[in-house]
Amino acid sequence: VTRRPLVLQLVNSSTEYGEFLHCKGKKFTDFEEVRLEIEAETDRVTGSNKGISPVPINLRVYSPHVLNLTLVDLPGMTKVPVGDQPPDIEFQIRDMLMQFVTKENCLILAVSPANSDLANSDALKIAKEVDPQGQRTIGVITKLDLMDEGTDARDVLENKLLPLRRGYIGVVNRSQKDIDGKKDIQAALAAERKFFLSHPAYRHMADRMGTPYLQKVLNQQLTNHIRDTLPGLRNKLQSQLLSIEKEVEEYKNFRPDDPARKTKALLQMVQQFAVDFEKRIEGSGDQIDTYELSGGARINRIFHERFPFELVKMEFDEKELRREISYAIKNIHGIRTGLFTPDMAFETIVKKQVKKIKEPCLKCVDMVISELINTVRQCTKKLSQYPHLREEMERIVTTHIREREGRTKDQVMLLIDIELAYMNTNHEDFIGFANAQQRSSQMSKKKAAGNQVIRKGWLTINNIGIMKGGSKEYWFVLTAENLSWYKDDEEKEKKYMLPVDNLKLRDVEKGFMSSKHIFALFNTEQRNVYKDYRQLELACETQEEVDSWKASFLRAGVYPERVGASETEENGSDNFMHSMDPQLERQVETIRNLVDSYMAIVNKTIRDLMPKTIMHLMINNTKDFIHSELLANLYSCGDQNTLMEESAEQAQRRDEMLRMYHALKEALNIIGDINTTYHLDAGLLRPAPRRRGELPLFHPPDLGPEARLLGHLLLVGPRWVVPPLCPPGQVPLLIPLGPHLRFLLGLTVLLLVFPGKS
Secondary structure (H helix, E strand, O other), X not given: OOOXXXXXXXXXXXXXXXXXXXXXXXXXXXXXXXXXXXXXXXXXXXXXXXXXXXXXXXXXXXXXXXXXXXXXXXXXXXXXXXXXXXXXXXXXHXXXXXXXXXXXXXXXXXXXXXXXXXXXXXXXXXXXXXXXXXXXXXXEEEOHHHOOOOOOOHHHHOOOOOOOOOOEEEXXXXXXXXXXXXXXXXXXXXXXXXXXXXXXXXXXXXXXOOHHHXXXXXXXHHHHHHHHHHHHHHXXXXXXXXXXXXXXXXXXXXXXXXXXXXXXXXXXXXXXXXXXXXXXXXXXXXXXXXXXXXXXXXXXXXXXXXXXXXXXXXXXXXXXXHHHHHHHHHHHHOOOOOOOOOHHHHHHXXXXXHHOOHHHHHHHHHHHHHHHHXXXXXXXXXXXXXXXXXXXXXHHHHHHHHHHHHHHHHHHHHHHHHHXXXXXXXXXXXXXXXXXXXXXXXXXXHHHHOOOEEEEEEEEXXXXXXHHOOOEEEEEEEXXXXXXXXXXXXXXOEEEEEEOOOEEEEEEOOOOOOOOEEEEEEEOOXXXXXXXXXXXXXXXXXXXXXXXXXXXXXXXXXXXXXXXXXXXXXXXXXXXXXXXXXXXXXXXXXXXXXXXXXXXXXXXXXXXHHHHHHHHHHHHHHHHHHHHOHHHHHHHXXXXXXXXXXXXXXXXXXXXXXXXXXHHHHHXXXXXXXXXXXXHHHOOOOEOOOOOOOOOOOOOOOOOHHHHHHHOHHHHOOOEEEOOOXXXXXXXXXXXXXXXXXXXXXXXXXXXXXXXXX
């Protein structure tokens, strides 16, 4: 009695023996020992008192007389627990069976004995549950030879009593006495044939009864599946072959011991690295990343978004600047009361502001260096098959970049020192003293900008409470005068419009459960920004988007919050400003406008020269170094053979790729030969005429009882659920059998033996 699932794998082989998974390395040549080992292994897990277990026994049988099949023999349905069986034995076994029969690619043989009421058949009951349309259910009636005299199963076999879409097939199996007496399989098949031909109730349908006809029906199902699936399989194999063909071409002529191979490979790797590096920086290339910025695009973003943002981030505080100007004017006049606005105050304040530019300039150089090193690492990924070469190449190029860092920073500092050396008040963009008294730089910016659109995009309003709908995503439009958001990008339903006057930016820390990056807008006059909210929190998916939006807000005159001066200082400056006399206030306003005008010129110059300086001294220099000096540095660093040592992973990958290539080619050749070898269009899989000595595909020869029993288990199993169809997207593998033709059927047989009905 089956009390544990038995996974039986039949493998066509030149020798005949069996192997258990739990007895690795031990070969069983006597099949009586195999039977005893199955019983012993069952008892080791379940005990000797009728216990069951879902843990399978794995047995692999190698024989030249079997088809390549996988059979799963499952415990039969049990109603009443006996021995050590649990109280819910029926449900446990049922769950085990349902795991198999519920699969759509499973063909169900609903086997019932002829000498019992068909309405009580467990097999039909399960089949009706999982296959109500009867698309994959075939009825099988056994024990026709054991029915009482005067009774027969003619109505059932003619599909009149309980109709099934695929009908019923009658079989006569060996009795227990025949099995114990080791009755020959061929003799059993002959006796079955004689029974149907001689029985008055069945002789008119004898050609549709018996194990051979059941075999033919299953064969037809398999044939139909092969015919339907082969075109899709052929297309899939061809696409896989095309995808690896180019890479395989490089491996076909691979000679690991060729002395010239390593030199040639080293030259190719260096040339490829130089080409990849230049393409990533310049923006051209065959493989373009569509998911994120990389290489030159990231450096361009640093030049034109991150660096301008860093410049404006150190934007001077208005109240503090006016206080410094007033102190400078008073200190220049000294004990005297000044009648005119002093030039020295303007120069002093400008120099102080220019010195502040050094920090964002150095930070810009550091960001570009980081991106360059990251680009080098991205380009060396193709060298993974040579780990020593990759490591050495990264070290040499990175060292050169670090050497250029000092030279580039010195040049950047020289640019700042040049700006400090001379104040060019005759610059064409400088407003001059005459206009400074009548103009306000911030107002002029807004008039010049007008209400042009600066940026559009999706943002999430993050600080709306759950009671009011929670965080929502809107389409935002930023102009020089206001920030508006809409329901969607069609811009038909406007939700709100927020003027940008008196707004500033501040960073907001991410929440514990949030993955988004957040920044906030707030009013410098302590007013509510949006409805009842003091600040409007806006969220983006990445930090890059946040930085880009901040740079856009800068163009609209919305600057970052300045962290520094305390509340008391600001209040003090307020009191000081209110206490200034009108003449000093006019002088402060004049200097203020002059400083703003001149710093705009300096910022414009620095923003223009910084990318040029970095490109010349660092990026272009690194490209030249890779093209002209990298190879010489590699030759001078050590043994070439050590550099070009191939990694174990690459050798394994090459072998696997070649094996896959040859397997795909062979599979396509076999599929191409199927129509000439097998008549698929006839609806039945029929082998071509055999040569002398070849094994028949579906009619095994007269072998020993054990081998015949295994080889014919598909034909004579008493209770089965058979899934002859492969899983979706897969097809039985077809390969030659015997000297010219082997045929591997992807066929799994599940045996459900119902106790008491053998």
